[in-house]
Amino acid sequence: MRAFSVVLAATLLLTTACGTTNSASSGGDCPNNGKVRFGVEPYEDPEKLKPAYEVLAKALATKLGCEVELQVVDDYAAEVLAMRNDKLEIAQFGPLGYVFASQKAGAEPMVSFADGSGKLTSYTAGIWVPKDSPVRKIEDLRGKSLALSSVGSASGDALPRYGLKKHTVEDVKLDYAGGHPEAMLSLINGKVDAAEINSQTLATARSAGTFDESRFRQVWKSEPIPNDPITVRGDLDPAFKDKVRKALLELETADVEKVGAFLDVTPPGPLVRVDNDTYKVLFDLATTLGLKEEDV
Structure with missing residues (x-):
């Protein structure tokens, strides 16, 4: 298995695909000089993922009043490392990637993907x-x-x-x-x-x-696995973290359904709140398998 540390150099060339979405205003209570960097792991072809996430990022930028830069990263480990090195403010992780992102980068889960009834979705x-x-x-x-x-x-x-x-x-x-x-x-x-x-x-x-x-x-x-969490970096201002969660929860189904299609969210629904307990099964899995940072 690849060592976690070898992706450091790759992270300098972080994005496989990226784009910037301008909001009505930047700066103010937006971190990183008004630019919020949103990372996504490449669980599908990045060229297919990018258009779907650009829709979500554009809607999020409008809700936040911040510029949102979308980054489809090289791999799971690069995304964790990028958040740990303060290169991302927001990131969507796979459930197991989140386990290590929470431990090594202070990632905090905000929301995940629900079906049309508002129920958190899962996959196998x-x-x-x-x-x-x-x-x-x-x-x-x-x-x-x-x-x-x-x-x-x-x-x-x-x-x-x-x-x-x-x-x-x-x-x-x-x-x-x-x-x-x-x-x-x-x-x-x-x-x-x-x-x-x-x-x-x-x-x-x-x-x-x-x-x-x-x-x-x-x-x-x-057994069913709860769907991917969208997280925020834990060392950010609490007021901003609250603002991110509120913005994500206020997104319309149309803003997230293209992403949801890749995650088998049928019928599509809004984003719903999740927390650390939502992913306990993955923390238990990592413990059972004895997984460590270098295994991701």
Whole structure:
């Protein structure tokens, strides 16, 4: 696994894609000379994520009265490091990434994504194999190859490994593909015996027609995982943090539904308040697996 420290140099070239959204006014009670930097981890192709998050960022800028700069970072670890080094004021983390962001960067959860009834949404990790594979259950993966997403992903790394550990499946060749779509493609192209495909990636692939479920089957599924939190850096002024939460909670469904589509939020709804307890299951998972900073 990559050491957490090696991304320091990469963070100097932080963004894969970025944009700045101007608000009606800047400065005043806005930190960082009026520019609020909003980081997003690349859980999908950044070029696909950017337009959806630009809609959210523009609406947030209007509510905050601050300039909002969108940054799609290199990876999970780079985003944690960027917040720790005061390079981000706001960031959306994957649930497991948030565990380490809270511990190492003081990230505080503000909101997450709800469905049309206002209920916090969740997703599941899964392991899939070709339909004609002899693998029928997770125990049958012994001696097989398994494509995972990227180091530090809850559904694409930690939870599948936890599933293997729970079922005492040790001799599996793990292949980190670099992302959820890439792991799925490894399976489609026959490069591995099995692959993690979480419910969010599956929903996106269904919509795009890029995954034919009739050719594959799921042999393992995790318990539900609460959806990604949008967080704020903990050392910011309390009044500003309150302002961020209020602004996020006041966003219209139309402001967040394009992002929600990537997170399998159906039907789309507003953002809802979350706190540290919401993600207790992920803190417990990190403890059970003995995950440390360098594992993300």
